[in-house]
Amino acid sequence: xxxxxxxxxxxxxxxxxxxxxxxxxxICERSGVLNLGQExxxxxxxxxxxxxxxxxxxxxxxxxxAILAGIGMSLLFAFMAVTLAANQYAAGLxxxxxxxxxxxxxxxxxxxxxxxxxxxxxxPLLSDIPVVGRVFFDQDPLVYLSxxxxxxxxxxxxxxxxxxxxxxxxxxxEAANANGLKVLVVRYLAVAFGGGMAGLAGxxxxxxxxxxxxxxxxxxxxxxxxxxxxxxxWRPERVLLGAYLFGAASILHLVLQGLGWKSSTELLAMLxxxxxxxxxxxxxxxxxRTRLNTPLSLGQPYRPGR
Amino acid sequence: MLLLEKRPVDSTLMRWxxxxxxxxxxxxxxxxxxxxxxxxxxxxxxFFFITPISDLIGLAExxxxxxxxxxxxxxxxxxxxAKLWNIGAEGHFLIGALGxxxxxxxxxxxxxxxVLPVVLLAGVLGAMVWxxxxxxxxxxxxxxxxxxxxxxxxxxxxxxxxxxxxxxxxPYGFGFPQxxxxxxxxxxxxxxxxxxxxLGLAFGLLAAVxxxxxxxxxxxxxxxxxVGQDHRAAAxxxxxxxxxxxxxxLIAGATAGLAGxxxxxxxIGQLVPQVSPGYxxxxxxxxxxxxxxxxxxxxxxxxxALTFIGGEMLQIAMNMPKAVTGLFQGLLLFYxxxxxxxxxxRVRLKPSAHQSTKAAVxxxxxxx
Numbered sequence: 291x292x293x294x295x296x297x298x299x300x301x302x303x304x305x306x307x308x309x310x311x312x313x314x315x316x317i318c319e320r321s322g323v324l325n326l327g328q329e330x331x332x333x334x335x336x337x338x339x340x341x342x343x344x345x346x347x348x349x350x351x352x353x354x355x356a357i358l359a360g361i362g363m364s365l366l367f368a369f370m371a372v373t374l375a376a377n378q379y380a381a382g383l384x385x386x387x388x389x390x391x392x393x394x395x396x397x398x399x400x401x402x403x404x405x406x407x408x409x410x411x412x413x414p415l416l417s418d419i420p421v422v423g424r425v426f427f428d429q430d431p432l433v434y435l436s437x438x439x440x441x442x443x444x445x446x447x448x449x450x451x452x453x454x455x456x457x458x459x460x461x462x463x464e465a466a467n468a469n470g471l472k473v474l475v476v477r478y479l480a481v482a483f484g485g486g487m488a489g490l491a492g493x494x495x496x497x498x499x500x501x502x503x504x505x506x507x508x509x510x511x512x513x514x515x516x517x518x519x520x521x522x523x524w525r526p527e528r529v530l531l532g533a534y535l536f537g538a539a540s541i542l543h544l545v546l547q548g549l550g551w552k553s554s555t556e557l558l559a560m561l562x563x564x565x566x567x568x569x570x571x572x573x574x575x576x577x578x579r580t581r582l583n584t585p586l587s588l589g590q591p592y593r594p595g596r
Numbered sequence: 597m598l599l600l601e602k603r604p605v606d607s608t609l610m611r612w613x614x615x616x617x618x619x620x621x622x623x624x625x626x627x628x629x630x631x632x633x634x635x636x637x638x639x640x641x642x643f644f645f646i647t648p649i650s651d652l653i654g655l656a657e658x659x660x661x662x663x664x665x666x667x668x669x670x671x672x673x674x675x676x677x678a679k680l681w682n683i684g685a686e687g688h689f690l691i692g693a694l695g696x697x698x699x700x701x702x703x704x705x706x707x708x709x710x711v712l713p714v715v716l717l718a719g720v721l722g723a724m725v726w727x728x729x730x731x732x733x734x735x736x737x738x739x740x741x742x743x744x745x746x747x748x749x750x751x752x753x754x755x756x757x758x759x760x761x762x763x764x765x766x767p768y769g770f771g772f773p774q775x776x777x778x779x780x781x782x783x784x785x786x787x788x789x790x791x792x793x794x795l796g797l798a799f800g801l802l803a804a805v806x807x808x809x810x811x812x813x814x815x816x817x818x819x820x821x822x823v824g825q826d827h828r829a830a831a832x833x834x835x836x837x838x839x840x841x842x843x844x845x846l847i848a849g850a851t852a853g854l855a856g857x858x859x860x861x862x863x864i865g866q867l868v869p870q871v872s873p874g875y876x877x878x879x880x881x882x883x884x885x886x887x888x889x890x891x892x893x894x895x896x897x898x899x900x901a902l903t904f905i906g907g908e909m910l911q912i913a914m915n916m917p918k919a920v921t922g923l924f925q926g927l928l929l930f931y932x933x934x935x936x937x938x939x940x941x942r943v944r945l946k947p948s949a950h951q952s953t954k955a956a957v958x959x960x961x962x963x964x
Contacts, residue, residue, distance in 0.1 A: 376933050391926035513746045
């Protein structure tokens with residue numbers, strides 16, 4: 291029981307960065323914009339957060355810097371993909387390549403340094419519940435923040451006027467425009483939200499998960515999050531579930547080693563990527579269902595008629 | 597006020613001016629960056645762009661880095677023309693290196709002219725199988741190729757690390773994760789004696805010629821173009837999208853696999869964990885910068901090869917982080933896509949409301 295509780299708690303921690311970045315991408319894709327630059331924005335968030343936290347001595351300043359870095363990167367993307375109506379695939383790839391290079395460049399001086407990252411804060415009473423208490427209510431503050439953001443995103447999409455407008459823009463920008471909606475503004479906001487969330491997710495890695503900076507420390511999480519949104523068929527609840535599922539896959543090798551399983555670390559490290567492919571297969575083999583769930587205008591640039 | 601307006605026809609001039617413009621903007625940004633870091637910008641740019649290729653050894657090193665980029669880019673061009681977003685060149689490359697190494701270690705006690713072709717073939721076939729996984733996932737299970745190829749890249753990297761730390765590790769290698777040195781018969785011959793430049797560059801140039809022939813002279817190249825430009829038109833014409841997808845992915849696997857095999861049998865001579873500094877990813881930039889055209893990718897691969905050795909030169913000469921390479925590559929692609937917008941659009945000065953009223957008033961007065 292003790293072991294299981296610990297595994298579940300570690301799963302939530304490993305799933306949190308995925309949850310954060312995937313929620314951002316979910317909003318972005320619901321507006322019809324596919325941003326493949328998640329990996330680049332996360333890396334920029336990670337390095338900016340670490341640098342700011344190290345120099346200011348404040349983790350909150352680090353978080354703010356990470357979010358701003360993510361938003362800044364996403365606005366570059368938005369300029370290309372929304373304003374200039376460039377190919378979203380190419381622009382997103384460019385953002386990832388650019389972010390990977392820039393973060394390695396900026397972070398070169400921080401390699402090998404460490405900070406005191408976020409630590410666990412137990413919520414009184416709730417954390418005393420057996421198993422669930424330890425898993426959800428005895429974690430670091432960012433885990434609580436991610437759950438709060440999840441709740442906000444879910445309510446926003448389903449229950450608010452803003453969510454309705456966002457979905458309208460994603461399904462049919464022409465119709466939304468005809469109804470007087472500023473499609474480009476909505477898309478800019480959605481992309482920026484995605485950027486901020488990716489920055490936050492990066493900061494989770496460099497300020498909480500492993501409080502240090504190394505080149506390419508996201509290890510493909512930005513890409514996994516993109517698969518996660520497909521897996522979740524663009525629904526927030528399934529994003530939450532999927533994030534923890536992928537989190538479990540990414541710590542499985544630690545668990546197996548803990549249980550005395552003799553296998554090479556490199557082979558086990560493939561697991562999250564294999565699981566991702568497996569999930570994609572399960573979710574995409576029926577193209578009709580994919581078409582049914584995908585925001586209709588996803589990936590298509592919109593140019594307002596004059 | 598500035599207004600973006602769609603051109604009636606795409607601008608051919610802009611299509612070819614855009615890469616040059618992007619390079620100029622990147623150099624200007626580099627200039628500012630050096631200034632901001634308190635380094636001499638003229639020296640910095642000289643060390644990055646000119647010093648590395650100012651002698652024969654330097655030019656040979658450029659060719660050495662060009663070879664894998666050009667090979668990977670040739671295969672990706674075939675994919676991207678058909679709008680198949682294969683990001684997997686890095687994975688194909690690693691599996692190519694791995695396959696060739698496994699074969700070379702098996703044949704370490706053999707000699708003869710046949711050893712090298714067998715070793716290269718092992719790499720090529722391995723990478724084609726790897727690419728076939730992504731092709732099959734796309735054509736039969738409808739998985740997005742961007743995500744599957746990226747995941748396969750990470751899996752390939754871990755597979756390579758496993759092999760180099762495990763089965764293929766040299767027992768007498770002082771614990772270093774590396775294979776034994778290959779036999780001389782498994783090594784690519786040098787192109788220019790006295791330098792490290794090997795036959796791989798010739799493979800790359802041949803691949804570029806093959807790409808040219810494919811798209812300028814063959815029916816399958818035409819079909820690939822049509823699929824890329826209009827999926828529905830291709831379907832009406834009866835061009836099998838599945839067959840073309842398989843073709844493009846297998847070609848990409850073969851060329852990138854040959855690049856990986858050439859890397860371990862060329863400058864390295866054994867399998868090591870850091871076979872690739874990201875050639876497969878950089879090749880994506882080469883394809884876009886080279887306008888998906890044979891001549892273009894040759895020029896673009898030379899430029900991006902220069903960013904690798906220029907970055908190393910800056911590290912040695914000016915004590916700058918090696919990551920400057922990735923930064924330059926990222927900036928270049930970024931500016932390129934921005935400039936590319938002006939292939940389809942042009943900027944027009946839209947007269948403000950105030951000005952147009954004034955003009956109307958003047959015109960009215962003129963009439964009166």
